Amino acid sequence: MAQWYDLPxxxxxxxxxxxxxxRLSEQDVSRLAECAGIALDPEDLPGMAxxxxxxxxxxxxxxxYMPDFPCEGERDLRE
Amino acid sequence: MIFVSSCAxxxxxxxxxxxxxxxxxxxxxxxxxxRAMLARIDxxxxxxxxFLELTADEALRAAARVDELIARGAQAELGxxxxxxxxxxxxxxxxxxRTSCASxxxxxxxxxxxxxxVARMLEAGAVPLGKLNLDEFAFGxxxxxxxxxxxxxxxxxxxxxGGSSGGSVAAVAAGLAPVALGSDxxxxxxxxxxxxxxxxxxxxxxxxxxxxVAAFVDGLDxxxxxxxxxxxxxxxxxxxxxxxxxxxxxxxxxxxxxxIGYVPSFMEMRGLSSEVRVAxxxxxxxxxxxxxxxxxxxxxxxxxxxxxxxxxxxRAAFANLARFDAGRFGHRLAGAAREGGLSRHxxxxxxxxxxxxxxxxxxxxxxxxxxxxxxxxxxxxxxACALRALVKQxxxxxxxRVDAIVAPVTPRTAFKFGEVSDPHEMHLSDMxxxxxxxxxxxxxxxxxxxxxxxxxxxxVQLIAPAMRDGNMLRVAAALEAVYGPAPVAPVFA
Numbered sequence: 001m002a003q004w005y006d007l008p009x010x011x012x013x014x015x016x017x018x019x020x021x022x023r024l025s026e027q028d029v030s031r032l033a034e035c036a037g038i039a040l041d042p043e044d045l046p047g048m049a050x051x052x053x054x055x056x057x058x059x060x061x062x063x064x065y066m067p068d069f070p071c072e073g074e075r076d077l078r079e
Numbered sequence: 080m081i082f083v084s085s086c087a088x089x090x091x092x093x094x095x096x097x098x099x100x101x102x103x104x105x106x107x108x109x110x111x112x113x114r115a116m117l118a119r120i121d122x123x124x125x126x127x128x129x130f131l132e133l134t135a136d137e138a139l140r141a142a143a144r145v146d147e148l149i150a151r152g153a154q155a156e157l158g159x160x161x162x163x164x165x166x167x168x169x170x171x172x173x174x175x176x177r178t179s180c181a182s183x184x185x186x187x188x189x190x191x192x193x194x195x196x197v198a199r200m201l202e203a204g205a206v207p208l209g210k211l212n213l214d215e216f217a218f219g220x221x222x223x224x225x226x227x228x229x230x231x232x233x234x235x236x237x238x239x240x241g242g243s244s245g246g247s248v249a250a251v252a253a254g255l256a257p258v259a260l261g262s263d264x265x266x267x268x269x270x271x272x273x274x275x276x277x278x279x280x281x282x283x284x285x286x287x288x289x290x291x292v293a294a295f296v297d298g299l300d301x302x303x304x305x306x307x308x309x310x311x312x313x314x315x316x317x318x319x320x321x322x323x324x325x326x327x328x329x330x331x332x333x334x335x336x337x338x339i340g341y342v343p344s345f346m347e348m349r350g351l352s353s354e355v356r357v358a359x360x361x362x363x364x365x366x367x368x369x370x371x372x373x374x375x376x377x378x379x380x381x382x383x384x385x386x387x388x389x390x391x392x393x394r395a396a397f398a399n400l401a402r403f404d405a406g407r408f409g410h411r412l413a414g415a416a417r418e419g420g421l422s423r424h425x426x427x428x429x430x431x432x433x434x435x436x437x438x439x440x441x442x443x444x445x446x447x448x449x450x451x452x453x454x455x456x457x458x459x460x461x462x463a464c465a466l467r468a469l470v471k472q473x474x475x476x477x478x479x480r481v482d483a484i485v486a487p488v489t490p491r492t493a494f495k496f497g498e499v500s501d502p503h504e505m506h507l508s509d510m511x512x513x514x515x516x517x518x519x520x521x522x523x524x525x526x527x528x529x530x531x532x533x534x535x536x537x538x539v540q541l542i543a544p545a546m547r548d549g550n551m552l553r554v555a556a557a558l559e560a561v562y563g564p565a566p567v568a569p570v571f572a
Binding site: 029032033035036038039040044048051052054055056057058059060061062063064065066 | 387397
């Protein structure tokens with residue numbers, strides 16, 4: 001069974017990364033679904049990956065409230 | 080035009096207060112009201128889809144109790160809602176009824192107890208007509224995500240009623256009940272209230288007990304009344320809210336001398352339609368003309384509150400919906416079922432899944448999973464909490480200068496079914512409402528007529544400091560005096 005630490009993004013640890021959403025793959029979503037005990041039709045994976053990516057993109061304003069936000073987007077916001 | 084009996088028609092357009100007065104005057108009985116409303120629901124509901132379940136037996140029993148008290152001259156024992164037909168969003172428990180949360184996961188679940196807010200309504204003499212449709216587990220802004228069919232906007236049956244309390248507002252707007260209860264974690268009472276042109280109140284967080292509400296987001300969810308007049312909404316507030324405040328009594332004062340804030344940046348926000356902006360500006364001018372002092376206020380972090388909401392909400396949703404694990408609640412896959420229920424081991428087996436969640440519920444659970452179980456998720460959570468504190472601070476500072484704030488409820492009027500398919504765009508329906516929940520304040524949608532372009536209802540949002548809900552009701556009563564009480568939608572009037 002997939003575990004949270006199997007997801008590649010989690011290896012970076014502790015930082016909000018705006019770029020993360022663009023890398024949310026179908027495999028990531030499949031693992032999330034398995035961990036959450038949610039049934040997903042394989043045909044739905046691409047759409048769900050895109051939708052989740054967009055929703056995570058929508059959280060990007062939070063970067064402005066992070067003291068140690070690491071990526072380029074955060075520096076732009078601070079400027 | 081829908082034909083129903085003239086008696087049902089008369090009750091359909093009556094307010095709760097008028098019904099109560101008529102009962103006490105002996106003009107009609109509670110039984111007559113209940114039977115007429117149930118008959119009207121039979122005719123109208125197939126077109127509107129507001130009710131998921133009727134509780135006719137309970138309604139007639141409650142009506143009989145009221146009539147019996149009146150018959151033996153015990154008017155003093157009548158509660159403030161005696162004989163008034165009411166209905167409840169189907170995420171509120173009422174013993175013996177199905178409480179499905181509009182999800183197939185709970186399609187056979189029967190409530191073993193009654194929510195505190197529902198119990199207070201029943202103890203006040205209300206006559207329960209039934210349970211009302213919603214977005215599945217209250218995840219949505221259009222009621223399109225209900226597993227049990229569409230609810231239609233009574234003003235235009237091709238359009239959504241808003242959500243997630245779409246059934247509650249549609250029932251009131253269609254004259255199927257004078258008052259209903261909904262719940263609001265990010266705008267789920269106010270947004271549909273604006274779309275369907277009714278008075279829709281989200282009380283301050285903590286004002287109405289949450290026991291018996293199927294939780295979506297603990298800490299943001301709040302039950303509130305939906306009605307066609309401010310007086311009816313205040314009457315229900317008197318019944319369901321904690322504390323000694325008399326919300327009806329507070330309506331008698333005008334707004335002269337009140338300091339009412341408006342937020343210029345809201346009026347310039349991208350996505351706000353011109354007809355909604357014009358309607359809000361008109362309401363501001365009406366309040367000024369009535370002697371209120373209008374004051375510019377700034378809520379610099381309110382726009383970002385949506386981001387905090389979509390961290391706090393899905394995290395809570397993931398945790399709350401974990402109980403629908405097919406062991407305690409919900410269905411099992413055929414292969415996973417066995418005697419004695421499911422163990423943790425069963426649930427951890429590859430391939431075990433919960434098959435009955437709809438797409439929006441799955442989306443929010445998966446987002447919650449992402450946010451809740453990763454180190455990144457903790458970072459998001461810390462940022463969301465920091466932002467929440469700033470949003471609250473903005474409101475606190477504003478309310479040092481004003482008694483209430485006027486703002487848009489929604490960026491536009493009701494949209495057509497299927498018109499908004501992008502989840503992110505759908506979530507933006509709540510762009511003006513979410514910050515209120517994040518800060519814990521009170522707010523309501525007050526109908527101010529029809530949009531000049533769409534001809535559909537427009538609401539303005541009145542926001543009050545936490546535990547000062549009477550402030551917004553007072554402003555609402557003043558606006559009602561100008562714009563008139565909310566009518567039953569013309570198709571069903």
